[in-house]
Amino acid sequence: MVKSVSVKELVDNTHLKVFSGEEYLDRPITTSDISRPGLELTGYFDYYPSERIQLLGITETSFAKHLPEEKLKDYMNRMCQPDTPAFVISTDLEPPQELIDATKKAHIPILESKLNTSRVLSNMTDFLEAKLAPRKSVHGVLVEVYGLGVLITGESGIGKSETALELVKRGHRLIADDRVEVYQRDEQALIGQAPKILSHLLEIRGIGIIDVMTLFGAGAVRSETKVDLVVHLDIWNKDTKYDRLGNNHDTVQFFDVELKELNIPVKPGRNLAIIIETAAMNFRANSMGYNATDVFNKELNGLIKKNEKNDGQNQNDKSKDDNNEVK
Incomplete structure (x- = not known):
């Protein structure tokens, strides 16, 4: 049609x-x-x-x-x-x-x-x-964090809506819960919005459906936003290797737009709202040309070269001392 x-x-x-x-x-x-x-x-x-x-x-x-x-x-x-x-x-x-x-x-x-x-x-x-524009329905939650559109995905019941609620309480904005409609605005921009029937609503297990705009005010919601980053929540598995230095370059593609995807392990005690806030700030810093992982690697390489140079110098000094003792 x-x-x-x-x-x-x-x-x-x-x-x-x-x-x-x-x-x-x-x-x-x-x-x-x-x-x-x-x-x-x-x-x-x-x-x-x-x-x-x-x-x-x-x-x-x-x-x-x-x-x-x-x-x-x-x-x-x-x-x-x-x-x-x-x-x-x-x-x-x-x-x-x-x-x-x-x-x-x-x-x-x-x-x-x-x-x-x-x-x-x-x-x-x-x-x-x-x-x-062609549209695609994605299972997830879309929030605006520090001006960036963050699409939170993961299995049902993993805590996406609860994380979104915590983010709203911390001053960020909800765009869509449960179902996110995405469409491509141009060659580089993907836009996400809520289906009309789900606009401003959050489903919290044990409480039911809440109206975020009624409870937190009009500043807590938006009708749509550009999607900049995908955060996938994954149940913690000790046998799975997770990125620890920020070297991963995982991406997910919607239509012709490719987005960076972070895989966040979930286990009791982890504050997902703070983690997602930090992920958004770090993504913005990377977009502006600063990468903490690159800085760390550069300093580490410099330290290794310095130690290698000192070891070489110490070895030369030891050889001279040995020669003097022989004489």
């Missing part, structure tokens, strides 16, 4: 106004690509992307004014296809009368904005890409 967004949703979320055709706002939008019909106004329709929103700015409307009336009427009628969602006019411009007539006949709405064309294009693209 092809995902779609209605023109009404676009109007409600991108500061657009309806110029005409308010009764046709239920038309579906199936692509985030926006078309600026410049070639079409010259009569070239061989590759006309009729399924896209058609955006007209100063360039298109100015060019249209210089076209003969019959030609412009023909072009506008040909642009109004059954799968064309809407026409958008930017910069508070007046739509050509030929476009108004053609859209009324084809039952297509005309939308308008006082913003310039680039701004309108950006707003619509951002909204449509977020709504139409």
